[in-house]
Structure formats: C-alpha cells, structure tokens
Amino acid sequence: MTEDPRCIAALTADLVILTIRDSVLQVLLVERGTDPFRGALALPGGFLQVGESAEAAAVRELREETGLDGDSLPLEQVGFYTDPDRDPRERVATCAFLAVAPDLPVPAPDADSDAEAAAWKPVAELLGDEAALAFDHVKILRDAVRQARMKLQYTTIATSFCPGEFTIGELREVYEAVWGIELDRANFHRKVKSATEFIVETGRLREGSGRRLGRPAKLYRAGAGVELVNPILPGSNRWRDADWR
Numbered sequence: 371m372t373e374d375p376r377c378i379a380a381l382t383a384d385l386v387i388l389t390i391r392d393s394v395l396q397v398l399l400v401e402r403g404t405d406p407f408r409g410a411l412a413l414p415g416g417f418l419q420v421g422e423s424a425e426a427a428a429v430r431e432l433r434e435e436t437g438l439d440g441d442s443l444p445l446e447q448v449g450f451y452t453d454p455d456r457d458p459r460e461r462v463a464t465c466a467f468l469a470v471a472p473d474l475p476v477p478a479p480d481a482d483s484d485a486e487a488a489a490w491k492p493v494a495e496l497l498g499d500e501a502a503l504a505f506d507h508v509k510i511l512r513d514a515v516r517q518a519r520m521k522l523q524y525t526t527i528a529t530s531f532c533p534g535e536f537t538i539g540e541l542r543e544v545y546e547a548v549w550g551i552e553l554d555r556a557n558f559h560r561k562v563k564s565a566t567e568f569i570v571e572t573g574r575l576r577e578g579s580g581r582r583l584g585r586p587a588k589l590y591r592a593g594a595g596v597e598l599v600n601p602i603l604p605g606s607n608r609w610r611d612a613d614w615r
Contacts, residue, residue, distance in 0.1 A: 384415030386514035407504035436477035529592035567595030
C-alpha cells in the first residue's frame, strides 16, 4: 500500500487594506500579540473557522483585529499563497484579499483579539524590506499594490480612494500617491475628462481649491463606468519603487 501523497494544511485569510492618508498610500497593519513573530507588524488576518469561507473569515478577522467593517469594503482576491515554509507552526495556505477605500478611521482592535495594536503605515517604507512584516506578508503586500497600480491604468478604481465628491486635482493625487510619481496636470485632466463614464460633474464647486488662490474647482462624483476604454498610463515618468512590477 502506497503512502497517501496528499498534504493537510490549515487555511487562513489575510487582508491588504489600502487608503490614502496625508497624500501618502498607506496600508493597515497589526502588531502581533502571539507567537510566532510576537511584536512584529503583519497584515490583518487569521485562521478560518469550521464552516467559514475565506471571505467570511477575512471580514471577521478585520473586525476583530482592527475594528473596521469588512462588509462595507469591496474585497477582491489577490492570490493564494502556499509555500510550505511560509508559517513556522505548520503547513498553512492563505487567501489574500485587497480593498481600497477613502477616509478609513484609526483602527481599534477588540480586547479579545490576538492583535496588540493596529495602525496605518506608509506602503513605500515596507515594499523593499522582506523582514518588515511577519511571515511572507511583504510579498503579499507587494502583489496587492501591484494589482492596485495596474487597475488604476485600466479601470475606474481610483475613485474608490476618493470621497463622494472630489476635484480632478484630488483624483490626480490618488494616481500620484499610488503610482509614486508626479503627473502632468493638463494631460491628466484631458484624459480623465475624455474617459467615458469615469467621473460625472455634480454642478457644485469647492471654494479655494483651484490652482489660483481662491479659484473654485468643479466637484465630481464617480461615474457608472468600470473599465477604461483608453487606459490612463504613467507615461515616461520613472517609478520610485521599481520592484513593484
């Protein structure tokens, strides 16, 4: 009788929650309160419970470890990570999810959570250091940021970083923060205005937000479009962190 070659693995769900704070792309991290990697920073997440899907586990863990409501966030899968040595405790495979949203609050873990604390951290400080986060979470973060950056080119996801009403200048700042580059204002304005169902004028103005002091800027909201027929590309600018590709 031959030995059964199938492996048995525990399953976890991890989350990359991105937002823009102080014009900087930031990710939600927790401080681990248990071994392994006690005291290290990590992505929110944890083990699936009996009868629970990966999506449900992600929402539950996000609420327990950070206080954020995952049901209100548009979670999308980044990847499935199965390296045999990614967790020193046992064979653990994880399903990673990405969500982007504006104006997310300061996190507050539940008292019973295994996270000691939670906070927003600038993404740029983490991508180049494999030891910056526990487990293989820098790799997961890098993959998620790459996914968000690529989606900015071909979809309307940039409006997910914006509040309900925003200026084109504020939308441009989203691209600059996520891509890590400075964009030409006039060229960006032309591309955005020519994109079908990307943004819609609200008919309102924001006082004192234009390029000239006191000049009001038009306010927009997200349109009904999902895909961009003509992609918005970063052009010839050089990326600050080349290893995202």
